[in-house]
Amino acid sequence: MSEINVLITAASRKVALLRGFVELKRKFDFMGKVIAVDCDPLSPALRFADKKYIVPLIEDPQYFHELDKIIEKEKIKLVIPTMDLELPLWGSRKSEYLQKEVIVACSGEKTALISNDKIKTFEFFKSISIKTPETWTKDNLPPVESLKFPLFIKPRYGRGSINCHKIKDKEELYFYLKKVKEPVIQQYIKGQEFTVDLISDFDGTVLSIVPRKRLTVRAGISDRGQTFYNRKIIESSRKIAEALEIKGPANIQGFLTDNSKLYFTEINPRFSGGIQLTKAAGVNFMEILLRLVNGERIKPFIGKFEEGLYMSSFEDSVFFKLEKEDRN
Numbered sequence: 014m015s016e017i018n019v020l021i022t023a024a025s026r027k028v029a030l031l032r033g034f035v036e037l038k039r040k041f042d043f044m045g046k047v048i049a050v051d052c053d054p055l056s057p058a059l060r061f062a063d064k065k066y067i068v069p070l071i072e073d074p075q076y077f078h079e080l081d082k083i084i085e086k087e088k089i090k091l092v093i094p095t096m097d098l099e100l101p102l103w104g105s106r107k108s109e110y111l112q113k114e115v116i117v118a119c120s121g122e123k124t125a126l127i128s129n130d131k132i133k134t135f136e137f138f139k140s141i142s143i144k145t146p147e148t149w150t151k152d153n154l155p156p157v158e159s160l161k162f163p164l165f166i167k168p169r170y171g172r173g174s175i176n177c178h179k180i181k182d183k184e185e186l187y188f189y190l191k192k193v194k195e196p197v198i199q200q201y202i203k204g205q206e207f208t209v210d211l212i213s214d215f216d217g218t219v220l221s222i223v224p225r226k227r228l229t230v231r232a233g234i235s236d237r238g239q240t241f242y243n244r245k246i247i248e249s250s251r252k253i254a255e256a257l258e259i260k261g262p263a264n265i266q267g268f269l270t271d272n273s274k275l276y277f278t279e280i281n282p283r284f285s286g287g288i289q290l291t292k293a294a295g296v297n298f299m300e301i302l303l304r305l306v307n308g309e310r311i312k313p314f315i316g317k318f319e320e321g322l323y324m325s326s327f328e329d330s331v332f333f334k335l336e337k338e339d340r341n
Contacts, residue, residue, distance in 0.1 A: 016045030017306050020089045022080070023071075023096035024049035024058035029289035030095070031061040033299035040300070043307055048087050050080070054339040060331045067339055071099045077106075084115060091306045092117045095283055097172050100125035116215065116306050118261040120282040127257065128280040131169050131197045141256045143249060143277050146200040151190060154198055157183045161200075169195040173233030202278075204270035208235060209250045210291040211263045212298045219254050220301060220311055222247045223291045223318045234286035236326045240294045240318060245275055247316055253280065262298050290324040
């Protein structure tokens with residue numbers, strides 16, 4: 014097989030992901046170039062790619078036209094979509110790209126549409142008997158007098174922690190119902206927040222599951238975390254991934270209460286923002302994808318990772334001058 018050139022979309026701050034793929038060039042002679050694209054020429058992760066391109070916003074009708082030109086020019090073999098908004102679009106095009114011998118490392122359109130919609134996610138969890146916080150829309154919210162505070166409110170279609178609020182009483186509820194666009198209101202769960210990093214092969218066989226505690230969260234991304242083993246979380250995550258037909262990377266979020274009850278809250282069929290901790294714990298999702306594209310068969314090794322490993326992240330900076338072609 015020729016070299017495997019990798020394209021990473023919406024590079025933004027995903028430096029760990031870029032570095033993870035670039036590092037593989039030292040290990041595999043079939044690892045080619047790492048190409049990163051973003052709509053913002055100031056995105057820091059672009060500085061860690063072998064080559065970078067500035068592309069339109071995902072909402073722009075020319076987005077895929079520009080991406081297709083890059084894929085052809087750079088002889089891309091593996092595409093890594095990273096932004097929630099684009100996942101259904103890439104998922105619907107997977108077969109089309111496969112005919113061109115390009116593998117898109119994401120789940121299908123249906124999976125992405127369920128994951129991007131918090132009501133559909135709630136209904137999905139219920140349908141497979143996975144415990145999840147009770148969830149309502151503005152239209153089917155029970156009478157305020159019957160609600161048990163605190164509650165939690167967030168946008169039905171949203172990412173990170175933008176417009177997510179804990180609500181302590183009915184006055185705050187009324188306030189945020191007006192402020193949050195298309196809100197969903199949820200039962201508030203007190204407990205240890207966790208993320209599960211999970212990867213399946215391109216046939217949907219789950220290969221690895223790594224739970225990690227979210228000890229400090231900033232803008233929806235874990236700044237400090239710790240890997241931990243919990244058999245019930247692992248088994249439930251596998252059940253979720255198989256029922257939702259996850260293919261490639263995904264992360265699943267939830268809470269573990271003090272009395273050991275599990276509540277799952279979100280599914281993101283893409284790389285997580287804390288993937289560097291899972292990699293440091295001995296499970297390199299970037300390497301797994303590369304080997305799969307290279308035609309290798311990988312046996313599941315679920316539950317095999319370094320437990321109790323902490324991650325504590327910090328801000329760093331890159332310094333550069335814009336090249337002429339990067340200036341808008």
